[in-house]
Amino acid sequence: MFTVRVKEVIRYGRNIATVKFSSRFRSYPGQFIMLSHFEHEEVPLSLSSPDGVTVKAVGETTRALVNVREGDILGVRGPFGNPFSPSKNALIIAGGIGIAPMLFLYNSLRGFGASVRVIYGAKSKDEMVFHDRFENAVFLTEDGSYGAQGTVIDGVKRENLDRYEKIYVCGPEGMMSELLEVFERKSVLEKSEFSLERYMRCGIGVCGSCVIDNGLRVCADGPIFKGSELF
Amino acid sequence: MSEALRVRVAGIEMRNPLMLASGIMGSFSSSLNRLSEHAGAVVTKSVGLAPVEGYRNPAVINYSHGLINAVGLASPGAEAFSEELRGYAFYSPLIVSLFASTPEEFADLTTHFEFADGFELNLSCPHAKNVGLSVGSDPELVKEVVRVTKRATDKPVFAKISPNVRDIVEIGKAAEDGGADGVVAINTLKGMKIDIFAKRPILSNISGGVSGEGIKPVAVKCVWDLYEELSIPIIGSGGVTSWKDVIEFMLAGAMAVQLGSALFYSNRIFYSLKESLIAYTRMTGERLEDIVGMAHRT
Numbered sequence: 001m002f003t004v005r006v007k008e009v010i011r012y013g014r015n016i017a018t019v020k021f022s023s024r025f026r027s028y029p030g031q032f033i034m035l036s037h038f039e040h041e042e043v044p045l046s047l048s049s050p051d052g053v054t055v056k057a058v059g060e061t062t063r064a065l066v067n068v069r070e071g072d073i074l075g076v077r078g079p080f081g082n083p084f085s086p087s088k089n090a091l092i093i094a095g096g097i098g099i100a101p102m103l104f105l106y107n108s109l110r111g112f113g114a115s116v117r118v119i120y121g122a123k124s125k126d127e128m129v130f131h132d133r134f135e136n137a138v139f140l141t142e143d144g145s146y147g148a149q150g151t152v153i154d155g156v157k158r159e160n161l162d163r164y165e166k167i168y169v170c171g172p173e174g175m176m177s178e179l180l181e182v183f184e185r186k187s188v189l190e191k192s193e194f195s196l197e198r199y200m201r202c203g204i205g206v207c208g209s210c211v212i213d214n215g216l217r218v219c220a221d222g223p224i225f226k227g228s229e230l231f
Numbered sequence: 232m233s234e235a236l237r238v239r240v241a242g243i244e245m246r247n248p249l250m251l252a253s254g255i256m257g258s259f260s261s262s263l264n265r266l267s268e269h270a271g272a273v274v275t276k277s278v279g280l281a282p283v284e285g286y287r288n289p290a291v292i293n294y295s296h297g298l299i300n301a302v303g304l305a306s307p308g309a310e311a312f313s314e315e316l317r318g319y320a321f322y323s324p325l326i327v328s329l330f331a332s333t334p335e336e337f338a339d340l341t342t343h344f345e346f347a348d349g350f351e352l353n354l355s356c357p358h359a360k361n362v363g364l365s366v367g368s369d370p371e372l373v374k375e376v377v378r379v380t381k382r383a384t385d386k387p388v389f390a391k392i393s394p395n396v397r398d399i400v401e402i403g404k405a406a407e408d409g410g411a412d413g414v415v416a417i418n419t420l421k422g423m424k425i426d427i428f429a430k431r432p433i434l435s436n437i438s439g440g441v442s443g444e445g446i447k448p449v450a451v452k453c454v455w456d457l458y459e460e461l462s463i464p465i466i467g468s469g470g471v472t473s474w475k476d477v478i479e480f481m482l483a484g485a486m487a488v489q490l491g492s493a494l495f496y497s498n499r500i501f502y503s504l505k506e507s508l509i510a511y512t513r514m515t516g517e518r519l520e521d522i523v524g525m526a527h528r529t
Contacts, residue, residue, distance in 0.1 A: 001292055003428040034289070038429050042288035073429055077292065201302060202291035206494050208256035208276065215265030217256070221498065 001036065006072045007051075012129045016097065017066045020052040021074070028083030029105035030195055030224045034203040036075030037064045044200045044219070046101035046170075047079060054100040054129065080203050081223045084193055087166035091159065092118045093179065095152045095171025096127060101195055102170055103130050119159065121152035121171075153178055161188045169227075170195035180231050192227035235512035236505065238271065238520050240464050240486050241387040241412035243324050243349055245271030247505050248477065248519055252468055252491035253277055253328035253351060253391070254302065256498075260318030267322040269501035271487060275316065277328040277353045279362065280336055282308035286358075287435040292424060297443020297470065298492045299422050301358040301436035304330055309343040316344070324348035326389070330362045334372075334379035341384040349386050352376060354402075355393035355418030357440045364418075368396045370405035377409030387412035389466065394453055395421050403457045403465075413464040415489065416453045420446055443492035444470045451483050458484025458524050472496070474507035481519060482526035 005022040012018075025033070027050050035053060036042040040061040048054040057063040068074070084105050094102045099120055109116050118137035122128045125146035131139055138155050139147025148155070152175055161167060167188060169179055176194055183189045198210035198218040205220025212218060214229065236247040250272045256262040257276040267273045285305025292299050306312060319325055329340045330353040341350055354367025354376070366372055373390065380388050390406035392399060394417045403414045419440025424433050432438070450469025457465050467485030471477060472493040480488045493500050512519060 001289070001424075001426055001433050003426060036289055036433075038431065041435070075289075075426060075429060075433070077289075201285075201288060201305075202298075202300070204291070204293055204298075204495050205498065206255050206298065206492060207291055207300070207302060208258045208262055211256060211259045211262040213261055215259075215261035215263075217262070217498065220495075 001075045001077050003073050004076055006068050006070050006074060009068060009070060011066075013126050015057045015066065016054065016127070016129055018048060018052055018054045018129075019065060019068060020049075024051040025079050027079040029108045030083040030101055031079040031081050032223060033076050033078035033080070034200070035065065037061055037068070038073070038075060040064045042075070042077075044197075044203060046195065046223070048100040048103050049107070050104070054097070054103070056097040077203060080219060082221070084168055084195075084224050085166070086112060086114070088112075088114045089163070089165040090114055090116045091161070091164040091167045092116060093152060093156060093167065093169045093171070094118070094120045095175040096122050098171035098195070099130055102168065103133060105168060106134060117164075119152060119155040121150070121155060151175070153182070156182060161186050165191065167192040168195075169193070180227055183227050184231055189227035189231055193224050194227060194230060196223050196225060233509045233512065235518045236508055237518075238487055240466065241349070241389070243272060243387055245324065245487060247271040247508065248481065248487040249501050249504055250274060250326075250466065250487055250489045251501075252489035253353065255491040255494050257328075260315055260320075263325070264318070264320045264322065266498070266501060267320070269505055270323050272324040272326055272348070274326045274328050274351050274489065275312075276306060277304055277330045277356065278306045278309055278312045278340070279304065279330045280309050280340060282306065282311070289433055289435060292433055293495070294424055296445030297441060298495070299424055299434065299439045299441050300419070301434045301439030303436060304356055304359045304362065309340055313343045316346070326351050328353050328391070330356065330359070332361045332366060334376045337376050337380045338383035341380060341386070347386060349389065349412075350380065350384065351389045351391050351415060352380060353391055353418075355391050357393065357395055357419055357421045358436055358438065364393050364395060367393055367402060370401050373402055374405040374409040377406050377411045381410040389413045389415050391415035391418055393418045394449055399453050400456050400460050403461050407461050407463050411463060413466055413486070414457060414461065415466040415468055416457055417446070417450045417469045420449065442469070443495075444472055446470050447476060451479060454480060454483040454485050458527065474504050474511060477504060477508060478511065478522070481523050484524040484527065486520075486523050
């Protein structure tokens, strides 16, 4: 473990914040860190940039992380896990706080000169972050408070998936399992990549807390899996 | 499959001497199934009668020569865990690791896992209260635990013991006197790490158990000493990472070895070590079973 200082906190409403660190990590989009708040626990979080995470308060530790102040010290292990693989013509699909690793991916793909389309859905406008950061994007909210009314699935169904070289997905478990079905029907499982989330202890492939149904470990064999590995 | 790798430990036939150590990827049938395709046998995560939540994160950290963990025997409890293990496909033998604080509880635990090929008694976890090492540092209690557990099951019973005792051979002897079919040496060593910037211990439990390459020389010495005094099989454990480590442990007297922290490097490690051991036996013309304890000749 090493320590970093909090350089900047960007808040989006009460429950979501981007925490920027004093140092950049040598990292790739899709990788995660184990972030310790010393008064609370250590939690796995995807990087939303090489020097930051975007966290939503869902429990005690994530609440404390949303409320950190500039200058605070946090503990870091990582970055861990396998990243997304690059492509020249990409579709990014994100639901809710699943957008966090996708901003990092988007910026990195655009940096390579790739063309990237984004489908991003959330419950309502208050839960949307980064919607001003994407050029070619479809936004959906369940209550219609921003973009079209509907879910990510509705947005995906209207899209011609054959056009893309790679499809990247991150979001709630229910959304991802529904997309696996959609991708299977449209024969695009092989070019899809999903970012999975599980409760983790070690983050480095030994404890076995994050094993999924196929016997692979989210922390060390993932967190990015091909759709064909999950279906 | 190479015949030269086969070993037989207390009646359990293994296609190679590489076992999965307890506490590593052993909480779910799915991961056990995947690893058991190439392992000689697998040992589950330790289970007790009641569910245990374990310690808060950080519970596992890596340092430059291995890992330090204080997971705290997190487990869903015997009933739920035996349900989970129903999904085990038995590509290789299944050994269920048990923890408890009294001989009677250990005996009771075996009845939940009639389908197991053997049991490993956790007498050595250094970071749980009233179980593990608390039981395993008292020779009289160790003997009694093994004796009572052996009466409750006809499956082989192994005692996993700790180096953090006055004399590990004394504990090994006690297990043998109680009727153990083998001993597993060693569990993790007590240790801790302090973050020098935050100025506090990193693990939520303050201290934990050290495993990985850093403890290998300690483990080899324990196996060596136990081999000199015991007549039951010894299973070596502690920092096994390469095929050379496997050979070293076997020369010291281990009939089989357990791998844990090395899974950090690859979940295909059983396959790669197995292939390397095949190459080794081809080169030397030996069967692995025949080199056990060979370094002791003087």
